[in-house]
Structure formats: structure tokens, C-alpha cells
Amino acid sequence: MIEKMKFLSITGPKSDFDRVVNIYLNKYDIHLENALSELSAVHDLKPFVEINPYKDLLLKSEDLVKQIKVHKPSKEFSMTPSQASEIINHTLEMLKDLDQQMKDLKEQQSHYTDLVNQIEPFRHFDYDINKILNLKFIKFRFGKISHEFFNKFSRYVYDNLNSLFFECDSDRDYVWGIYFVPAAHSVKIDAIYASLHFERIILSDEYEGTPEQAYRKVLAKRNEISHKLSAVSKNIQDILNQRADELLTAHSTLITYNNNFDLRKLAACTKEGKKQVFYILCGWITQKDADLIIKDTETDPNINIIIEEGQESETTKPPTKLKNKKVFKPFEMFVKMYGLPAYNEIDPTSFVAITYSLIFGIMFGDAGQGLLLALGGALLYKYKKMAIAAIISMAGVFSIVFGFLYGSIFGFEDLIEPIWLSPMHNVMTVLLTSVGFGVALIMIAMILNIINGIKERRISKVLFDTNGVSGLVFYIAAITCVALLMTGRTLPATILLIIFFGIPLLLIFFREPLERFIEKKAHFFPEHKGMFFVESFFELFEVLLSYVTNTISFLRIGAFALSHAAIMGVVMLLAGVETGDPNIIVIILGNLFVAAMEGLIVGIQVLRLEFYEMFSRFYKGTGKEFKPYKNK
Incomplete structure (x- = not known):
């Protein structure tokens, strides 16, 4: 699901900007927007322009911190920017003479190195x-x-x-x-x-x-300089280590305030009266955090917060923050690969999680190999926290289920009785069932598209779209007629066929003018009527063809279920199972190879079905990701 967003505006005195950012923006998840563009209707807004006083000092602190061996202070304490500046400058002053000695010694070392390199080739000249x-x-x-x-x-x-x-x-x-x-x-x-x-x-x-004597004398001088460098370096390191906690805290403080200063690019300024200047920050916050920040700032006199309902408009587009149950969360990876849902779209994560795992299990039904995938994916997810590992584990669980339904375990088809059927002995049943399953998924995708249209308040998308009500009615009628023909039953009356075939196709054909008519536009029919009819005809033909091809595409579900049984049959043949003296090593290697190779191929094919046969019918994926400032 998609978390509900609220539009947040924060205002206060310009001089209090850094405090507010440190306390509130680093505490709550707030996705910031450019205030000047979001509040373009407000007059007298100006950019928040100042020279960053922390940038140069931050570079100096980075040079100091790089020389400290520890990365975190032994104890945490707060520090103001002025205190951080004083600590950095005082440390640099303490190291000034030592740094100059280091510079001079390095120059001497470089000079003697050049002398050594120059005379070295001539050392044999006595x-x-x-x-x-x-x-x-x-x-x-x-x-x-x-x-x-x-x-x-x-x-x-x-x-x-x-x-x-x-x-x-x-x-x-x-x-x-x-x-x-x-x-x-x-x-x-x-x-x-x-x-x-x-x-x-x-x-x-x-x-x-001689060159040999000269070489040794210069080398000795260079070694002497190296010892002096080491001594000076140790003195510098001792000073830095003594002040490590202060320096690390000062550096962290400067990083925070430097980042806060960059935040001014997103803020706007406005004047109240002649002197007082106020900043304005705006962005998006979740419903939960909105209630908390309002309660948290009730006693703060220098901050004013306005919360509005998050509504998508031509100028404002709320970001998308996905919130799914733990078992579905890894599948957010597939959704993000296609594109995040828009704020007013259905989040397809749970749909993907269920259908992906289910289709994978149907195509790769083997209880033994499914167990390997489930355990391997679970272990990989536990130690590496990889989303794809959790997906593999979930797919493996469904492979185990369908392995028992097919009576298949590590490629053996006769160890256990199939609960449902054996694919190799019921080929037509498997293929027809896979097509029927695909028909059901396509209908569900169409229903989801209708729901999206209702959420977007687009009547034309709900009624006249190829995946809207018109398309759904036509598709159900077509599937019903095919089912009646295959079972030898008579077709419905001609009037019913005209209603369920003709009217939906006409609505799809005239979608554009009907959409203009509903929106009450002056010229709802295109200017070039001949071109409109030609384009609409070919588009309608393409739609009809897509219904057929998309439905037939689901045959691959049954085909892969059959191919898995066939491939494992080859493995058993090579292992000599039929002779009664099977080669265990061949069986083990064959199972591992099939589990890896076919598992990868099936995973890709299922993802293709998700994206091209289902997502393309109801999902656009045009949302923008919710990126809170706190995480930066």
C-alpha cells in the first residue's frame, strides 16, 4: 500500500533556520520540495541566499580527521558551530609550526631523492x-x-x-x-x-x-630526513589523538550545518513589516509523522507549521512511500524496476508477490529443488539482506507446494503420488489450465485498471479504455464464446452477441471523441475525420490482436511445467535410473544444474508475464520516490 501524505509548510524567523533543521527535519521523515516553485502563487517570495560560512572550514576539518585513526568519538556531546570553528582553528594553529617543518623536510627529502636517482646509474664509475x-x-x-x-x-x-x-x-x-x-x-x-x-x-x-661514495652520502642524508619526518609526524599524530573526540565532534557538527546550509536552496524568504525576515520550507510528510510534529512544536514559539491534505494536481505531485507487510516487502524491488506507483495509483506489490510466487511454483513444480531454493534464498537473505534472495525463497516455497501437487521430488515422478496430476501424463489439461489461469489474471488486471481510473477520476479510462469496462465486457464475452465452442454448446443469441461484442468495440473505437464530450470540450470530434477513422480502425485491430496474444502467452506457464518434467527425465536417463543402478553423482549434479539454470529462466519468464501481460494493462509507474531529508 501507499502511505497517505500531508503537505507541510514550515515558517519561522530566518535567524532560527539552522535550529529548526537540526531539531525537526533530522527527527521526522520529510520530503522537501522547492518552496519557490511549490508556492508560486504567493507574492513577495525571494530565494534564501547566503554565503556558506562552513564550506572552507569543513575542508580543513576533513584534512585533520583523515589523520585520526579512530572514526567515532569515545563519547557523544553536542557542539555549536562557533565551538566547532574554534576547535578546528585552534588545532590548526597548534600544528602550524609542525606542518611547516613537515613541508620543509618533504622538500629536502624530494631533493635528496632526485640526487640519489641521478647518481645511481653511475655508481660503477670509480x-x-x-x-x-x-x-x-x-x-x-x-x-x-x-x-x-x-x-x-x-x-x-x-x-x-x-x-x-x-x-x-x-x-x-x-x-x-x-x-x-x-x-x-x-x-x-x-x-x-x-x-x-x-x-x-x-x-x-x-x-x-666517487659516484659510489656520493651515492651513499646522499642516501644517508635522505634517511636522516626520513627519521626527522617520522618524528614530526608522530608529534602531529599525538596532538590529533589527544583532541580526537573534540575534532570528530566538530567535524560532524560542521557536516550537519553545511548540509543544513545547502537546504537553503529549497527554502524561500518573505518579509513581515520592515525588518523581520521569515523563511518558508515546504514538502511532504506521512500522516503519522504529521500528527507527531504538530504535537512536538506546540510549545515552540519560533516555528509555525501548516498541514494540508496531500492532493495531486497539475503543479503538485505527492511522492510515493511504499508500506507493505514484511512478507511482501522484498517484491518492492520488482515494482521499483518498472517504476514507483503514482500517489493515486494502486500499489501492485502484494499482487506481484502473490502472482509471481504462484506462477513460479506452477512452472517449476518440484518439491526437492523447491526446497533447495527456499533454504538457499532464506540463508542468503538472513546474512546478506538481499531482496532477490527473499523472492527466491518465497518462490521455492510455492515450488514445494506444486511439487507435491505434481508428485515430483528431485525429478522423481514415482516416489510420491501426485495430489492433483502429473504434467507429462496430462499435457492438454496443464496447457488449458495455464491459459484459464492467464485469463483470470488478465481480468484481474483490467479490474485493477478500472479501480485506478476511479481513483484518478477519469471516467473515460473507466468506461472506454481497452482495459476498462468496455474492454472487460468484450473480453469476458469472447472467452465465454470460446469456452462454449470448445465444450460443444450453442452460442448465445445474436442480439446478445451484438450487445456484448458490438457496443464495447464501438465505445473503444470512439473513445477519443467520447472523452472530449464528457470533458465538455467545444470540438469533441477530431478535425481530420478520415484520418481519425483509419487510425482508430488499426488501433482497434491491434487491441483485438493483443487480447489474443496476451492470452496465448500464458501457455508458457504450462509449457515450462512440462519442460521441467522432460529435462529431469533426461537427467534420470543419463543417471541410469531405469537400469536399477542409478549414478547418484549424476542425479545430484543434474538436480543442481536444473535448479540453477531452469530456476533462472523461469524467474525471468515470470517477470516478463508480470510486466508485459499484467502491468501494461493497469499500471503506469510514474510516481516519484519519497526521499526524506533526514536520510541525507
Whole structure:
């Protein structure tokens, strides 16, 4: 069912906005709407515009809270925004010097890391770097060259070049090394190396000793910086841990007030007199919460609440909040997949729960495999709280029931006597029964459509719709005639046939002009009459065809009941049951495979019947979900 909604308007002084949101909107389920659009008929309304004072401070508090290992304060206590701001700013001031030390140390660490990475490839070059840097008549170049060009260089260029190349290291992509060249020939030699894509590396003058010695000294300095970083980080962590409860509470307070501030986008403001400014919030609340909030605010002088009946109009559309019994609630998932019911629509959840489980049981009637589905779904729902698991469990229960009706347990058809019938021995009975069951469901869907039309106060939908009274009368007459023909009885008199066939079809054919006539429109007949008759004729033909196809579609219920028995017959044949020495492993694996595969296929087919053969007749699913601010 759909919970009854009330339209709620909350007003009070603008300065009291945050208090009201914290106390009442975070206590009751209220679906808020944009006040400016909902109250468009009210004059002198303006947007609630202010600069958010919590946004920047919230970002700072997030940085602090991320460094705290615990996620909840050890004790709960309330805090005002000013107190939260003071705690955050005071903590940041305490950490200011330590943060600067961290920044400086990280810069030094990064610098030494660059020095380590720069000198590391040249560690095998056993010569003092300072001496190389002071050479006068010989030029040197540190760098790297790709393997492709290094091979070409070694084969074709190096022997004829007035240069000495010292290979230091190599990896998958490059060869690292140093080349020396006489100063007089450096320009020419540098150009040759550049043409071979030699990438030069300028070493820093901070290195001392050989590359290996320089590498170790720089590495030691970097490790020393890392130890200092760890010490500063520990000091910061100690301060944050000491103030963890206060910081976490302050952060939570800022989140609340920041969210409350965003709520101003949905509010409107109005003036009373010259100075006093009032806010207006409006939205939807359930009947139960409406009574509670009225009682709760009776003694609050700074808040005024007006409750109105929730009625759907052109500008106002109440949200939908489903409320079903626990056994039906998992099936809300299927309803939401199709679309939530509009506020004035019937909630089809209980209808889906009963028909889905029933049809699944008819199509998948096996007491043993049904037990597996029921137990597996129940356990999965208990530990994972998955709605689909509860649906599987419910479907499994009905499979057990029809398994006993069919006399089928784990594919064995002769262990127990069928209470009703055995599908494989009563094929026509199963198929005709499934069609008859489908006819009953289609009629129920039509009746539900008529009820929806009454709730919407649309007479044309009730009387002239293909799924309204006209369609229902025609369908019942058609089914009655088919039943009489199949049983060899005579048809009703011609006058009755004209009444029950002709009049409903004419009403459906002229639905549009009749609807205009009822609504008292000036031109109830379309301007292009020829086009109207052509379109109406083909639409009526499509309607008649849909009655036939929808009815025949329910044959799949019986067909799947037969196919299950046939598939399990194949499993028994493969297991050698007829020989008297069955293979237990084949039987177990076959049952598990059929339960999983056919259970999935049947589940999808039943859902198709629900959506296309039944929902399409009475249900639109155009509702909007009830989303209380409290849950945000």
C-alpha cells in the first residue's frame, strides 16, 4: 500500500533556520520540495541566499580527521558551530609550526631523492667526481642512450671517433655512461652524440668523492630526513589523538550545518513589516509523522507549521512511500524496476508477490529443488539482506507446494503420488489450465485498471479504455464464446452477441471523441475525420490482436511445467535410473544444474508475464520516490 501524505509548510524567523533543521527535519521523515516553485502563487517570495560560512572550514576539518585513526568519538556531546570553528582553528594553529617543518623536510627529502636517482646509474664509475668537474683540456658528458642507437654507435661510429665512452649501467631501455672528448673537438663530437639521441645529464656540484661514495652520502642524508619526518609526524599524530573526540565532534557538527546550509536552496524568504525576515520550507510528510510534529512544536514559539491534505494536481505531485507487510516487502524491488506507483495509483506489490510466487511454483513444480531454493534464498537473505534472495525463497516455497501437487521430488515422478496430476501424463489439461489461469489474471488486471481510473477520476479510462469496462465486457464475452465452442454448446443469441461484442468495440473505437464530450470540450470530434477513422480502425485491430496474444502467452506457464518434467527425465536417463543402478553423482549434479539454470529462466519468464501481460494493462509507474531529508 501507499502511505497517505500531508503537505507541510514550515515558517519561522530566518535567524532560527539552522535550529529548526537540526531539531525537526533530522527527527521526522520529510520530503522537501522547492518552496519557490511549490508556492508560486504567493507574492513577495525571494530565494534564501547566503554565503556558506562552513564550506572552507569543513575542508580543513576533513584534512585533520583523515589523520585520526579512530572514526567515532569515545563519547557523544553536542557542539555549536562557533565551538566547532574554534576547535578546528585552534588545532590548526597548534600544528602550524609542525606542518611547516613537515613541508620543509618533504622538500629536502624530494631533493635528496632526485640526487640519489641521478647518481645511481653511475655508481660503477670509480673516479672522484670533483676531479672530473675540474678537468681543463678534456670535456666530459654524463648521460644515457637507448639500446638501439648504442648498438649502432658501437658498430659503426665509436672506433672512428676521437672520444672515450665509459659504460656504467644499463636497464631495459637505456645504457648509462660517460664520454670524454678533447676540448678542441668537443663541439663536433657533441653533435655526433646528439645525432645518436644521447641524453645529457647535468650532475649537481653537491656530490663528493666517487659516484659510489656520493651515492651513499646522499642516501644517508635522505634517511636522516626520513627519521626527522617520522618524528614530526608522530608529534602531529599525538596532538590529533589527544583532541580526537573534540575534532570528530566538530567535524560532524560542521557536516550537519553545511548540509543544513545547502537546504537553503529549497527554502524561500518573505518579509513581515520592515525588518523581520521569515523563511518558508515546504514538502511532504506521512500522516503519522504529521500528527507527531504538530504535537512536538506546540510549545515552540519560533516555528509555525501548516498541514494540508496531500492532493495531486497539475503543479503538485505527492511522492510515493511504499508500506507493505514484511512478507511482501522484498517484491518492492520488482515494482521499483518498472517504476514507483503514482500517489493515486494502486500499489501492485502484494499482487506481484502473490502472482509471481504462484506462477513460479506452477512452472517449476518440484518439491526437492523447491526446497533447495527456499533454504538457499532464506540463508542468503538472513546474512546478506538481499531482496532477490527473499523472492527466491518465497518462490521455492510455492515450488514445494506444486511439487507435491505434481508428485515430483528431485525429478522423481514415482516416489510420491501426485495430489492433483502429473504434467507429462496430462499435457492438454496443464496447457488449458495455464491459459484459464492467464485469463483470470488478465481480468484481474483490467479490474485493477478500472479501480485506478476511479481513483484518478477519469471516467473515460473507466468506461472506454481497452482495459476498462468496455474492454472487460468484450473480453469476458469472447472467452465465454470460446469456452462454449470448445465444450460443444450453442452460442448465445445474436442480439446478445451484438450487445456484448458490438457496443464495447464501438465505445473503444470512439473513445477519443467520447472523452472530449464528457470533458465538455467545444470540438469533441477530431478535425481530420478520415484520418481519425483509419487510425482508430488499426488501433482497434491491434487491441483485438493483443487480447489474443496476451492470452496465448500464458501457455508458457504450462509449457515450462512440462519442460521441467522432460529435462529431469533426461537427467534420470543419463543417471541410469531405469537400469536399477542409478549414478547418484549424476542425479545430484543434474538436480543442481536444473535448479540453477531452469530456476533462472523461469524467474525471468515470470517477470516478463508480470510486466508485459499484467502491468501494461493497469499500471503506469510514474510516481516519484519519497526521499526524506533526514536520510541525507
